[in-house]
Amino acid sequence: IEDTNLPPAAEIRKAVNIPVIALGRVEVPTADKVIGKGEADFVAMGRKLLADPQLPNKLMAGQGDTVRPCIYCYTCVSAIYTGGHTRCAVNPELSWEFERKPAIAAKKHVVVIGAGPGGMEAARRLDALGHRVTLIEKAERLGGTLRFAALAYEPNERLLNWLVDRIGESNVEVRLSTTASSELLASLAPDEVIVATGAIRGMPDIPGNQLDHVYSGEDMRKMMFGESSEDLKRKTGLFTRLATKVGAATGATANLDLVRKATHAWMPLGDKIVIIGGELVGVELAEFLHERGRTVTVVDDAPRFGKGLTLVRRMRLLAELKSHGVALETGASAIAITKDAVTFTGSDGADKSVAADHVIVAKGAEGDTSLADALTAAGFSVRTIGDAGGVGYIEGAIRGAAEAVVQITT
Structure with missing residues (x-):
């Protein structure tokens, strides 16, 4: 709960003459109020800085809405128990900052099929590198199954909104209520195709x-x-x-x-x-x-x-x-x-x-590469990411998007 540790921190602040640091799943607007009211001198944000190391710089620049949100999934904390690299579900560069820098190759036209977390992440990354991107989604809204995941677990909605906002401010051409087909892709003539259509969920x-x-x-x-x-x-x-x-x-x-x-x-x-x-x-x-x-x-x-x-x-x-x-x-x-x-x-x-x-x-969810296979057979250069290639949830979708972009741009 966001404010569990804040009232005790405020009481301690009244009683001591040294700086007090409050912590514990505190969102930026709350942190601003706490410091502004003198209830703490600092607010510690460990997981948020793993999700977006540029958080302080973005806040100072008045760009708080661009901060990549932490979804409190404990991916980073869990890595402590497994002895592996520190990981973050929404920031795939964590622990690999110098190994996963995509080169800026010749500009390409990339069609991304599926506007769930993997598709939107791939589209926004490609756009940021200057590529021309067309994002195709069969539903009426962006989000894919992340929308349902956000309904059940509210922190996921922050990632959903962040991705939707990034797509909205980008140059990505978005085509909603559109079914991807070989004929449509032939008319678009992409250099690369990313399939991020998610898993199929049959009835066992x-x-x-x-x-x-x-x-x-x-x-x-x-x-x-x-x-x-x-x-x-x-x-x-x-x-x-x-x-x-x-x-x-x-x-x-x-x-x-x-x-x-x-x-x-x-x-x-x-x-x-x-x-x-x-x-x-x-x-x-x-x-x-x-x-x-x-x-x-x-x-x-x-x-x-x-x-x-x-x-x-x-x-x-x-x-x-x-x-x-x-x-x-x-x-x-x-x-x-x-x-x-x-x-x-x-x-x-x-x-x-x-x-x-x-x-x-x-x-009963399982990967579904049928569209990717059909497009490959039709002669397109195709990469499959996210649950379409095997259920990996949010972390798998985001990491797969980052890796696909590196492959396309190097």
């Missing part, structure tokens, strides 16, 4: 997965943002379809903070939720739903939950879920869905049944 072969109260991760994403599909038309009632459609038409679902607040009052989900899938998406979704008053159980065959989360964030999140009463059923087998429950064999060998008004299947 679980008995009962066709029932109307069972949602896939893709169903949830579409429902939250007012999109439609034949499956959702079958699974949701008229009121839900109208509400989400109105939200999309008015732009309400584009406002993630509004959606987060609104879902505390209403969601088209029952009180008892079972999530099948204990990786990053499943446990963050469990946190999101618990905070909105649902009774949540997470079931998976994995022996440990939280794959995709960094070590420290996984430890903290799983501990918090357990302390809040979220049931975490690891090592489950024979998982099946019935009309009002999820049944499985627990890790102890006992048969179990958990009542469920709705079931969310949050697993």
Whole structure:
């Protein structure tokens, strides 16, 4: 919590005659107020400086909105426990500042397909180096699955907004609601193509997965943002379809903070939720739903939950879920869905049944290189980054974008 350490720092400041340094996940506007009111002499920002070492210079230049945000994912802190290089999910140059400087080669026209975190990062980097960039996105908005990740975990929205703003102030040509095809690319005649279309999220072969109260991760994403599909038309009632459609038409679902607040009052989900899938998406979704008053159980065959989360964030999140009463059923087998429950064999060998008004299947994501393969076969020079090449989440997308730009420009 941002201000946990600030009140004690202010009290200490009153009692001593030496400089006081406050710290602890403090955002820049709050830090400015604290120092301005004399409640601390300095505010320490360790992780923020790893995310953007130019933070002090940008603030002094009045460019605070250009500071690359820390998303508090604990990638940097977790590296301490693994003995590897210090890493940052949003700053791939960290620890490699002198090894990953792209050369400025002859200017090229690069088409980037997919405007999620990897695609936007690649586009903005290429633009900054003076290349001509066309960014193609099939959806109506920039962001890709980062929008859904930002809904479940608010700090991700800061990265989303930062990337969108950087694209907005760049010379990147953005084509929304556009499907990339060999014919379209032939008309654009790019020198290089980057495919950043993300993973595919199929429905695993679980008995009962066709029932109307069972949602896939893709169903949830579409429902939250007012999109439609034949499956959702079958699974949701008229009121839900109208509400989400109105939200999309008015732009309400584009406002993630509004959606987060609104879902505390209403969601088209029952009180008892079972999530099948204990990786990053499943446990963050469990946190999101618990905070909105649902009774949540997470079931998976994995022996440990939280794959995709960094070590420290996984430890903290799983501990918090357990302390809040979220049931975490690891090592489950024979998982099946019935009309009002999820049944499985627990890790102890006992048969179990958990009542469920709705079931969310949050697993089954995998890379999808079909578009990249087709474009390569058509004769284009193609690089695949992000989840399209294998699920790597935000850090994988951002690092992949940086590496692709180096390859293109050297």
